[in-house]
Amino acid sequence: MNKVLVFALLVCFFSGAIWGVGGMSFSGSELGVSIKDVLEMGSYCATIFVALIGAKTLTAWQSQFKHSEKYKAIKSFQNKLYGEQVGEVYLYSTMQQVMDSINQGAPMGLLDGVKFFQERSQAWVSHCFEMEQAWAEMTLFLSESEIKHFNITPRDVENNVSDARMIMLRYYEDGNNNAIEIYKVCRSASENLKENFRSLRTDTNSFIKLVLG
Incomplete structure (x- = not known):
């Protein structure tokens, strides 16, 4: 030029x-x-x-x-796609809290591990917020057809974890101390979490190659 x-x-x-x-x-x-x-x-x-x-x-x-701004926004979002460990810790902390509450017959808010759980919960919530914010900033530069390139969104990841937590909490509410079933719920949610993050990373990498060059 x-x-x-x-x-x-x-x-x-x-x-x-x-x-x-x-x-x-x-x-x-x-x-x-x-x-x-x-x-x-x-x-x-x-x-x-x-x-x-x-x-x-x-x-x-x-x-x-x-x-250039689009590329920066996508890279910023891409940098937030490594939170599966934070989510896993949150899930397993929930599982432990539920099982301890059932075994000890105590309200979940009165257990010794509440502070530990709150820290893990806050870490996951903070990561979800950052990921959602980066997603929102990125989609400002994308057309509707470009957004469809992504199979899932950060909100889907967050909702899947929240759903698994609610299922585990129902065991506590029902007084069901079937540790094996609670573990299966947590384990399945953890595997889905890792797969969702892998999917987001794959979609982001392919989008950069196909659209931005």
């Missing part, structure tokens, strides 16, 4: 120079007027050409800027 601009400027310069020389050399003759008119028309055409190039350059710059 820079070469095109240089070429356009050179066209303007030489057109003006030729127009000036033509005007001085042939201004007194009928032929001179004709040449001057032709050169003047050429100068006008060169001016229009430069204007079109300028508009094209502005459009290309805007497109390049948007492309």
Whole structure:
């Protein structure tokens, strides 16, 4: 694009120079007027050409800027897709809290491990918030068709974990101390969590290759 601009400027310069020389050399003759008119028309055409190039350059710059911002937003989202360990700890902490509450016959809020669980819960909530925020910022630069490239969203990941937690809490509410079943729920949710994060990473990587190059 820079070469095109240089070429356009050179066209303007030489057109003006030729127009000036033509005007001085042939201004007194009928032929001179004709040449001057032709050169003047050429100068006008060169001016229009430069204007079109300028508009094209502005459009290309805007497109390049948007492309760059889109890439930054996608990379920022991609950097948030490594939270499966935080989610796993949260799930297993929930499982432990439920089982301890059932075994000890105590309300979940009165157990010794409540502080530990709250820390893990806060870590997961914070990660989900950051991931959701990065997703929202990224989708501002994407069209509806581009968003459809992603099979799942961060909200899906968060909802799957929340659903598993609710299932485990029902065991506590029902007084069901079937540790094996509670473990199966937690284990299944953990595997789904890892698969969901892998899916998001895969979709993001392929999107960068296919759309952004």
